[in-house]
Amino acid sequence: MKSSSHRLGDLQLRILQSLWVRPDSSVAEVHAELKPERDLAYTTVATMLRKMEARGLVLHREEGRSFLYRAKVAAAEVSRSVGQHLIERLSAGSLTEAVSHLLTSREVSREELDQLEKLIKEAKRRAQ
Amino acid sequence: MKSSSHRLGDLQLRILQSLWVRPDSSVAEVHAELKPERDLAYTTVATMLRKMEARGLVLHREEGRSFLYRAKVAAAEVSRSVGQHLIERLSAGSLTEAVSHLLTSREVSREELDQLEKLIKEAKRRAQ
């Protein structure tokens, strides 16, 4: 599966997330989507998309005067590799230790804990 | 608490982790510690430590001919901020979603799931 170790910066990842939700977005659309969080110039987004295409992260097709971009890498794959990298950084590879860090280092609400418990139960069910 | 958003690269974080476990390490000791995972030149580690000291991440004192370094930032604080950043990247701030990603995107053993369950229970107990 060639793995390829996606080493993504924050902005690139954010753009990918946007494209996963809304494929075939024009530069203008991605720019608009990111506007509230990050006030970037239009050309910044355009440049980023071009760089990302050169890296094989996205691709585009022409539609009239504008380019429509879509992610070339799967959300699942990238999330996995981002998560893996996180776990590696946070706790030298131990998932439970990583989660433990997350739990102890921030305020976690009752609801979140309940939800987490449900997640684990589901994972257990799926496991057998 | 000024937060300060520690933006650490992999190597810098790894060096900090090493110093948390063994404070007052010489460059040689840090270098030796990292040797198995990353075969870096001695000078690379030394340079990194100097750069990190300039950023306020570590500090040193002189002991004879060599410098003994120790982390200036607390493990808890850095872990928190690294974890926070991770959650942000992975799932726009939702902890449960982040954990969900981690669970679904990799093989999780029965033992790990049990341990996770225990973690949640403990967190709940602590919460009330």
Next chain:
DNA sequence: AAGGTAATACTACCATGGTAGTTAATGTGT
């Protein structure tokens, strides 16, 4: 036809992380 507008292309720049060589100082052993 002309002028405005929207789009991409190209180029440039900066910061940072990472990597290491070279140099200089200082101590150590024979």
Next chain:
DNA sequence: ACACATTAACTACCATGGTAGTATTACCTT
């Protein structure tokens, strides 16, 4: 005393992510 080893200082370099200005192209409207 002299060679050798250890150590830190300085310098340099490269890749990448991020940011945006300027130039060019093409379309649309009046």
